[in-house]
Amino acid sequence: MSTHYTATAKGLHWLMAILLFGLLALGFYMQDLPLSPEKLQLYSWHKWAGVTAFLLVLVRLAWRATHRPPALPIGMSKLMQLASHSGHAALYLLMIAIPLSGWLMSSAKGFQTVWFGVLPIPDLLDKNRELGETLALLHQSLNLIFVALIVGHIAAALKHHFIDHDDILKHMSPHPEK
Amino acid sequence: MKRITLASIAALTLAAGLPLSAQAVEYSQVNAAKSAINFTYQQMGVKMDGNFRKFSSQLSFDPARPTEAKASFDVDLASIDAGSSEADQEVAGKAWFNTKAFPTARFVAGSVKPLGGNRYEVAGKLTIKGRSQDIVVPATFSAQGNSGVFDGSFTIRRGDFAIGEGSWAKFDIVANDILVKFRITASSK
Numbered sequence: 001m002s003t004h005y006t007a008t009a010k011g012l013h014w015l016m017a018i019l020l021f022g023l024l025a026l027g028f029y030m031q032d033l034p035l036s037p038e039k040l041q042l043y044s045w046h047k048w049a050g051v052t053a054f055l056l057v058l059v060r061l062a063w064r065a066t067h068r069p070p071a072l073p074i075g076m077s078k079l080m081q082l083a084s085h086s087g088h089a090a091l092y093l094l095m096i097a098i099p100l101s102g103w104l105m106s107s108a109k110g111f112q113t114v115w116f117g118v119l120p121i122p123d124l125l126d127k128n129r130e131l132g133e134t135l136a137l138l139h140q141s142l143n144l145i146f147v148a149l150i151v152g153h154i155a156a157a158l159k160h161h162f163i164d165h166d167d168i169l170k171h172m173s174p175h176p177e178k
Numbered sequence: 179m180k181r182i183t184l185a186s187i188a189a190l191t192l193a194a195g196l197p198l199s200a201q202a203v204e205y206s207q208v209n210a211a212k213s214a215i216n217f218t219y220q221q222m223g224v225k226m227d228g229n230f231r232k233f234s235s236q237l238s239f240d241p242a243r244p245t246e247a248k249a250s251f252d253v254d255l256a257s258i259d260a261g262s263s264e265a266d267q268e269v270a271g272k273a274w275f276n277t278k279a280f281p282t283a284r285f286v287a288g289s290v291k292p293l294g295g296n297r298y299e300v301a302g303k304l305t306i307k308g309r310s311q312d313i314v315v316p317a318t319f320s321a322q323g324n325s326g327v328f329d330g331s332f333t334i335r336r337g338d339f340a341i342g343e344g345s346w347a348k349f350d351i352v353a354n355d356i357l358v359k360f361r362i363t364a365s366s367k
Contacts, residue, residue: 035264035265035268036345037345037346037348037350037351037352038345040221040222040351040352041222041351044222044224109261109262110226110227110261111224111226111261112224112225113224114222114223114224117222117223117224118223127261129262132262
């Protein structure tokens with residue numbers, strides 16, 4: 001059993017980490033801006049990046065399903081193993097649910113997503129103002145949960161490295177030799 | 179001889195597109211519930227649409243005498259549905275329609291030209307935000323029971339009417355071309 005994730009898994013993890021931080025920061029920043037051409041531009045960029053993240057997570061899940069990740073350290077308690085597995089499952093679930101909720105919201109708001117301004121993504125719902133606002137609230141709530149999970153994910157990685165002194169963090173290190 | 183005359187009259191009548199019953203029908207009572215003014219435009223490659231909920235009109239149209247038709251429309255610009263309450267408020271503001279100073283858009287038809295069949299070309303003056311443009315509007319007319327339905331569309335450039343000034347004046351985010359589509363249903367008196 002390898003002690004490292006594959007280079008592809010690492011690449012996808014860190015690429016998505018950068019992309020998702022950007023998406024979260026942009027998402028929380030742009031929502032309270034007064035309506036302006038810049039705001040419309042930022043929304044378009046956010047949606048293009050969101051579609052990209054959605055496609056990447058599908059690739060990532062396919063890779064994960066066909067490539068076994070490194071085993072957890074032997075000393076980990078059953079409870080901690082359960083926490084690890086359910087935490088990762090929840091992260092994947094939200095990486096699917098959040099772009100879907102954004103897509104549904106855009107459809108209900110009557111604002112079709114056109115990927116990079118070129119490829120139209122079909123609307124999943126008819127225009128409906130109330131539903132659009134409900135879905136906006138859903139999108140926001142899911143993201144708040146996602147932020148809490150990411151904080152937990154990073155805290156757990158740091159705990160393994162600095163307190164437990166195991167090599168969990170190194171499994172995902174971009175440098176394979178270390 | 180008699181047979182030929184009858185045939186000629188029938189042919190002439192058909193060629194002129196006149197109703198065989200000689201009675202003229204004038205469509206003048208606009209049914210607001212069955213009429214609509216919609217618009218579509220591009221926003222960063224995304225097709226957006228909206229509509230105006232309120233407008234008033236004065237109309238008289240007799241299919242037998244289309245060139246004598248009269249039509250004018252006053253669209254309540256504050257009645258816009260631009261997709262969200264945020265957008266509705268924004269377009270009512272000074273940079274867009276400035277509805278406090280210019281509450282209505284007005285179209286007055288000057289002439290109606292029959293193009294054959296049920297197609298017509300309406301030339302007239304469109305005034306929005308204190309700026310007037312001569313426009314030509316292609317329209318079709320079809321009688322449906324007691325009512326007549328006018329359908330048509332035309333494109334305006336928002337820049338011609340200073341719709342979207344200041345930071346909105348560039349067309350990279352919100353395109354210049356706005357396609358206006360209408361359906362007016364009117365009944366005869």
